Amino acid sequence: MWQGEIKDLSLHVCVLGLSDLPELLAVQDTVIQALAEPEHYQSLSVEEFTKLLTDQTLIGAKADGRIIAFRAMLIPPIDAEHLGRDIGWPEDSLERVLYQEVTNVHPDFRGYGLQTHLGKLLMAQVESDDRFDVVCATVAPFNIPSIKDKFTLGLRIGALKEKYGGKLRYIFYKEMHRSWHPTSVAQDVPMENRGRQVELLQAGWVGTGMMKQGEQWIVRYEK
Numbered sequence: 001m002w003q004g005e006i007k008d009l010s011l012h013v014c015v016l017g018l019s020d021l022p023e024l025l026a027v028q029d030t031v032i033q034a035l036a037e038p039e040h041y042q043s044l045s046v047e048e049f050t051k052l053l054t055d056q057t058l059i060g061a062k063a064d065g066r067i068i069a070f071r072a073m074l075i076p077p078i079d080a081e082h083l084g085r086d087i088g089w090p091e092d093s094l095e096r097v098l099y100q101e102v103t104n105v106h107p108d109f110r111g112y113g114l115q116t117h118l119g120k121l122l123m124a125q126v127e128s129d130d131r132f133d134v135v136c137a138t139v140a141p142f143n144i145p146s147i148k149d150k151f152t153l154g155l156r157i158g159a160l161k162e163k164y165g166g167k168l169r170y171i172f173y174k175e176m177h178r179s180w181h182p183t184s185v186a187q188d189v190p191m192e193n194r195g196r197q198v199e200l201l202q203a204g205w206v207g208t209g210m211m212k213q214g215e216q217w218i219v220r221y222e223k
Contacts, residue, residue, distance in 0.1 A: 001059065002121055006112050009063055013121055016060045016070065018053050023067045024060070025049070027104055034107040044102055052101065059122055061114055068109045071118035072101040073126060073135070083136035086171045087158035093133065098126060100137035100150075100172075119153045127176050134176060138169040141191055142217065147210060156180070157207025157219070160197050168194070170207070182208065182222035191217040 002013040016024065025046070032038045044052075051074075052058040058072040076082065076099050084097040100122075103115045126132055137155060139146045150172045159171035187205070189196045197207070197219065205221040212218070 001125075006114070006117065009109070009112055012062045013059055013118065014062070015056050016053060016058050016067070017056075018050065020060065020067065021046070021049055021053065024058075024070060027067055027070065027106055030106060031104045042102070057098075057101075059118060059125075061118060063109070067106075069103075069105040069114040069118060071103040071115065071122055073122055074099040074101040081163060083138065083171055083173075084134070086161060086163075087134075087136065087173045089134060096131065096133040098132045098135050100135055100153075100155075103149075115149060116152055119149060123153055123174075132176060135174050137172045138163055139172060140167065140169055141194075144210075144217065151209055157201070157221075159201055160194065182206075185223050187221045188218045189221060191219050197221070 001015060002011075004011060028043055032041050032043060035041055049058075052072045055075050057075065058070060060067045060070040062068065076097065078094045082094055082097070083099065084094045085091075089097060100119075103118065105112075105114045123135070126135060135155065137150055139150060141160075147170070153174070155172040155174045157170045158173045161169065161171070163169045163171075186208075187200060188211075189200065191197075191210070200221045201207075205223050207219050208222045209220040210217060211220070
């Protein structure tokens with residue numbers, strides 16, 4: 001899938017299979033143990049990993065033959081929480097929606113930009129897959145690294161609402177086979193101003209970027 005070097009680290013990136021499951025679980029455990037607040041981490045079960053590996057939507061970066069990072073897309077069930085509905089995707093096309101799933105980077109290999117690198121490779125792979133039309137993802141407001149990651153990969157904010165039992169989430173999305181060009185109109189809104197952001201989103205605006213002004217994070221909305 002990809003082979004090369006990042007900052008003198010020689011890498012091989014490939015789609016992972018069921019034989020990689022034990023190593024994936026070990027990397028996930030290492031990541032959890034290194035977290036300051038591991039209770040906030042949504043770990044994947046053996047069953048969830050098995051689905052991703054069977055669907056061939058999980059890629060991994062290997063250095064010296066061992067997995068040091070992985071990232072996945074999920075073919076989701078069409079359930080009550082389906083993100084496609086949150087962005088107004090047609091009901092009869094929900095099976096063509098894909099989710100960005102988990103990313104894990106081994107603590108010893110942070111600082112190489114592996115999350116973004118794997119994300120770009122995955123997005124390129126999906127763009128050439130005619131089974132899917134749109135990629136969605138959820139991110140909590142003020143989860144700055146994850147929000148930056150989504151914007152870097154070309155996703156936009158399409159909704160801001162409570163999901164998963166009342167947790168406030170941005171719903172990001174990117175259409176894979178259709179380009180989007182904003183008009184010259186833009187509005188900048190403090191990330192903490194939920195009401196104004198919801199108003200703009202419901203009026204057809206989308207979130208396209210963010211910046212820091214002083215101590216405040218600002219989200220840019222365009223139409």
